[in-house]
């Protein structure tokens with residue numbers, strides 16, 4: 372344990388002073404954590420301090436964040452043509468940056484990455500990953516070999532210490548094969564945790580269910596899937612009369628879209644898991660991410676990046692209770708190849724007061740992601756978010772998930788819902804929204820599967836269909 376302690380201190384030092392980290396050192400810490408788990412069954416005391424780091428202390432946080440931002444900005448001014456121009460135009464000295472003067476630098480948006488990616492390159496590119504592009508043109512982001520080695524090691528360490536993965540686990544990965552960074556990260560962290568992984572992709576849901584039931588290899592104990600695809604898995608399992616006793620799952624991770632409590636509960640009931648985690652992660656910001664607590668808040672990683680919430684209609688910070696978009700700056704040395712500063716995700720959250728009472732209270736939080744800014748519905752009664760709509764529709768009687776729909780604001784300013792579903796009536800829809808103090812008009816339409824996909828595109832529609840049909844007699848060798 373002494374050796375572990377020394378390495379812990381060195382990792383913490385690298386975090387504070389910002390030297391480039393040695394991924395091997397973190398990998399050895401993962402090995403030490405595994406050995407400790409094997410011998411003692413639990414990772415021991417002081418785990419939170421190691422996992423959440425010195426940034427957990429509010430008194431030290433401001434100083435550490437300022438230093439981390441200066442270090443990140445100095446490197447950007449040195450290596451990134453795009454940001455050198457930005458600093459000069461804003462009249463900001465990267466070496467003297469403060470949390471306040473940072474706000475003079477305009478936010479970076481997705482279009483900047485699409486148009487200026489070559490001018491943002493700061494390291495040797497090793498693998499490219501792209502956003503799934505369900506909300507517009509996909510963005511291609513390059514990662515260095517250092518990043519692709521470091522991130523899984525950091526994540527494996529944190530997840531093992533928090534018992535989110537355990538020796539003996541097996542993960543089934545049901546996310547799109549286009550999300551190369553996320554899949555690499557999952558494979559890397561499971562390799563380091565000495566645990567197997569099944570990369571299944573977004574094949575037709577019944578095939579994924581078959582994989583969950585397959586006992587010719589290690590049985591999946593952890594599942595990762597987008598909420599819309601998870602909804603299809605729950606519906607498929609229920610159609611087949613399957614229940615908790617048929618699966619070995621203990622945890623589900625489901626991020627990338629709004630996950631409603633109704634769907635999370637249905638997934639728990641059907642697959643026999645205690646909780647569905649909906650973590651926050653965006654390709655452009657990796658390895659910065661967020662965790663959702665039992666209180667329903669989103670707690671963003673403090674060690675690896677700086678988070679702001681910007682007002683919807685100006686560059687000013689949003690006040691407690693207000694809606695705003697998440698703006699995040701990943702720190703060097705965690706982000707190396709194509710780093711961004713003040714990246715405006717356009718993901719809408721509500722600012723929460725300090726002093727929240729939950730199991731992650733040491734880490735500041737915002738509300739869960741409420742949807743994309745471009746999908747906000749400005750009605751005569753105020754702003755309605757994607758989350759408001761999805762949470763109301765997912766609770767309708769007799770629906771299968773995901774619930775395909777269109778929400779529009781009519782000429783009189785009222786919200787109008789067109790819902791493609793069999794089962795609920797328009798009055799069910801009106802009532803579900805009225806229960807949330809939202810006044811809507813509604814209609815129900817019936818669409819076949821292909822029409823439904825065109826009507827409302829979701830991440831589950833990034834379907835991988837090759838070789839999915841059983842061979843016919845003529846195709847049999």
Ligand SMILES: [Zn+2]
Nearest residue numbers: 664666668729
């Ligand atoms: Zn919380």
